[in-house]
Amino acid sequence: MNKSSSSFWRKLLCTLCFLASVIKQSNSFPYSRLHNGNLPGAMMYLMRYGYMDTPHSHTKSANLLSRDGLRDYLMDFQSFAGIPITGELDSSTIQVMNMPRCGVKDKVGREVHVRKKRFALQGSRWKVNEIKYKISKYPSFSSMDHADVDEEIGKALMVWSNVTDLTFKQERSGRVHIEIRFEDGEHGDGDPFDGEGGTLAHAYFPVYGGDAHFDNGDFWTMHESRGTNLYQTAAHEFGHSLGLSHSEIPTALMAPFYKGYEAQIILHEDDKKGIQALYGVKPEPKKAILPIHLQPRSFGTTPSPIPTTEEAISQEELCNNATINAIVTVHDGNTYTFKGDAYWKLSNDAIAEGYPRSIALDWDIPGNLDAAFTWSNGKTYIFKGKYYWRFSNMVQDPGYPKLISAGFEGIPNHIDAAFVWSGNGKVYFFKGQKYWKFDPDSTPPVKNTYPKPISNWEGIPDDIDDALKYGNGYTYFFKAGLYYRFNDATFKVDEGTPSFPRPAGYWWFGCQSIQSQDS
Structure with a gap:
């Protein structure tokens, strides 16, 4: 190992030891934007979102990475994000790392690198088909009133009920499956928010309670490109609340990055397969069929005869x-x-x-x-x-x-x-x-x-x-x-x-x- 290489890896070891000491004080904290050459910041990002193991607070040393070690972690992230796989902290990688995104880890547990299915299931689901939810804290920095927030949250949940047999019911008090809150900074779960941009929201899988938290420091909006669209963000987070992990398909709703305002949410086939693997396919609605010999009720008007197939408008x-x-x-x-x-x-x-x-x-x-x-x-x-x-x-x-x-x-x-x-x-x-x-x-x-x-x-x-x-x-x-x-x-x-x-x-x-x- 030459002198310059030896010096680099000594610095890397010190960086890992520093990260271990920081994480000892707090399980998670807001991250600043990355810049070219910001190796510690990139390592923090990779740890936060599950690509690198987080040093435990009780360890007395940090493992020294091999020369290809950090390169492998960066390549893993680049592959997941759908950007050129270089293994380097290049401008494309930094740009994606700086995008507003969901706070849930991309890698849950020790996932294999090649999936037989593209969609990712966290491993838990609700055992009932009617999911109750309530909004305990509304946003204070928003163009929407409480009724607007209720409507957008309801629309976001309907994204998933449209393709499954799930139904959602809003409650104003009492115990529910999913509690929704808009919070500032550190809010009691060890995963603080960072204000406008950065981490927009995070949600817990069903086995951990299913709650969804949104960063109150972001400007939440509806039907417009400014600010952060609540409908889009909430639909993604509720995917986690129902048991879905992040998807590595960039166009899927369950991809971790906020893509900017989109007027309409269209679920990718990957999203549908994932949620239907947990809750099944939505059954066809039951239809009220009258016997062929009955006439429709007239209600004060002359009833028209029931049309036959030949008479129906083509x-x-x-x-x-x-x-x-x-x-x-x-x-x-x-x-x-x-x-x-x-x-x-x-x-x-x-x-x-x-x-x-x-x-x-x-x-x-x-x-x-x-x-x-x-x-x-x-x-x-x-x-x-x-x-x-x-x-x-x-x-x-x-x-x-x-x-x-x-x-x-x-x-x-x-x-x-x-x-x-x-x-x-x-x-x-x-x-x-x-x-x-x-x-x-x-x-x-x-x-x-x-x-x-x-x-x-x-x-x-x-x-x-x-x-x-x-x-x-x-x-x-x-x-x-x-x-x-x-x-x-x-x-x-x-x-x-x-x-x-x-x-x-x-x-x-x-x-x-x-x-x-x-x-």
Whole structure:
């Protein structure tokens, strides 16, 4: 060993001894940003996130690494992070190490380097399918109020319930499976936060309690690129709370690094396989099917006959004229659109196989609906004329239909559209040139300042067909086969290429040809 090499490794040994003495005082502490050549900082990072063994406080010495020892640890990290594997503390490695990220270790226990499955399971799971949670401490440095936080946390949990048989229930007090807190610095678990950037949050696996902690020093936001998006971060952390470790696939939700604001969370197949290995695949919703000889109830109108397969509106007709009556996303995450006596289930980019189907047979309500929306309690409300029905996914709740005037005081009959606006969580009803805001927590639920002109919603036309609050945070308005994407942050129709409105047949229903009336 030459003199320069001997000097380097003596320094490395001293560094390890120093780290051991520091960790003796605290199991974990905030880390500063790394810079070129910051070897101790890189070693701290590798120890914190499970790539290097942490020196125990009771040891009297630190093992001397071989010449290739640190190189192997760096290569392991680079392989996991999906960056060039050089074994050097180069600029790409430093850049990734400085990215905001989850505080949970990438390596849990002594993992093998080659997995038969790409997804990583920590080894514990909840033994029940209904998971209760509560938010004990809300963020103090945020653009959101408590109701906004509740909504974003609920959406983040729904990311996992959409692909499994899990359900989540928020509690305000008492014992729960997952407790959620926004904390500053050292907060009692030996894993302190570091303020804005750096470690954003950490969560415990089910065997350790499942709780999720978020750094109160970060600026938490919704539906915008500034700050840190709570929906994205929480969805990742709840993956840990349910039993998933970090994924080495960079595009997976369970990858450890915060990738910046994304309007819509789409689970990677790796995420789905991991969570379904723990909790199984989501079963198909049970459908309320009427015997073929029964007629749908008329409720004061002349009932239309139940359509046969030959009489049902075909997908080709939907593509030829993409005008719809209603569209809604129900509690289990499925989106349905209604037209005439038929309905379709939407996939990510087209119509699901096996559709259209009969509204009367599957939903037990008349066709030619007016509007529909799903409330925060998971219930879906469907409107026609002066009546409305309430559903749990596709199963009709008993005791319906009811009069709109009885259940939605201040809202007119024969509405055009209904949706929950993400800007404030209230229900909005549109009819003709006017709209109403419905707040069930207020008395009366509709203020005397309503109705107001639809022109307040910049770029939205009168006499719309329906509207939908979609899972990506935007509100979509539909009229005459076209759709408008509304930016809730700027309160006007969004900008895009191509511009809005766009043909719904092509962008929503997967039609390959765009008819002239839709262009």
